[in-house]
Amino acid sequence: MLKKIVVGADHLGKELKDKIKDHLASKGIEVMDVGINDDSQVDYPDVGKTLAQKIQNNEFERGILVCGTGAGMAIVANKFSGVRAVCVNDAYTAERSIASNNAQIITFGALVTGIPNAIMYTDIWLKNNFQSERSGNKVEKINQLDN
Numbered sequence: 820m821l822k823k824i825v826v827g828a829d830h831l832g833k834e835l836k837d838k839i840k841d842h843l844a845s846k847g848i849e850v851m852d853v854g855i856n857d858d859s860q861v862d863y864p865d866v867g868k869t870l871a872q873k874i875q876n877n878e879f880e881r882g883i884l885v886c887g888t889g890a891g892m893a894i895v896a897n898k899f900s901g902v903r904a905v906c907v908n909d910a911y912t913a914e915r916s917i918a919s920n921n922a923q924i925i926t927f928g929a930l931v932t933g934i935p936n937a938i939m940y941t942d943i944w945l946k947n948n949f950q951s952e953r954s955g956n957k958v959e960k961i962n963q964l965d966n
Contacts, residue, residue: 821945825882827853827870828929829863829892832885835929835937839883842938848945851879863887867895874923875899882924883941889928896924900965903958908932913940914947921949921958 824843828836833855840850853869855861863886870882874896884892889906896904904924905916908931916922925944927937949958 821848821881823849823851823879824945825851825853825870825873825879826884827866827882828855828885829866829887830855830858830860831887832863832892832927832929833858835927835932835934836883836885838934839885839927839937839941842941863891864895867892868899871896871899871902871904871924874902880923881945884924884926885929885937886926887928887930889926889932892926893924896926901962903961907940907944910940910943913943917944917947918950919954919957920961921951921954 826836826840840852843850854866867884870884873879874882886892893904893906896902903920903922904926905920905922907913907916907925916925
């Protein structure tokens, strides 16, 4: 399992992000939080950009973003070359996002995904790895789209 992960959220996702962060820390995972950490409102593209750049620059292998639906954060993160983000709403997508798509980032919607489910999906995502022998060719085709 990873030893270090980066998390971030807008104001709608702060509570869920904090619960995930606490859960990860309880498992001995070092967590960098790129915000937000107060009750101020923030536009999700600002937080998503900060986290995606950390993945893009290889500062972290994986990250978690939270907004109202998870969709906006996924859109932002996927704008960064070499970064793959998947909005996760079920256990199977959590597993396949890493196993098939090598997604370094998962996103959650705080208004649509409850805390227990988000924690369960996070654990599934973290315990799985990219299955390059089955999906390496497909992910390479995705990477070529960055060019």
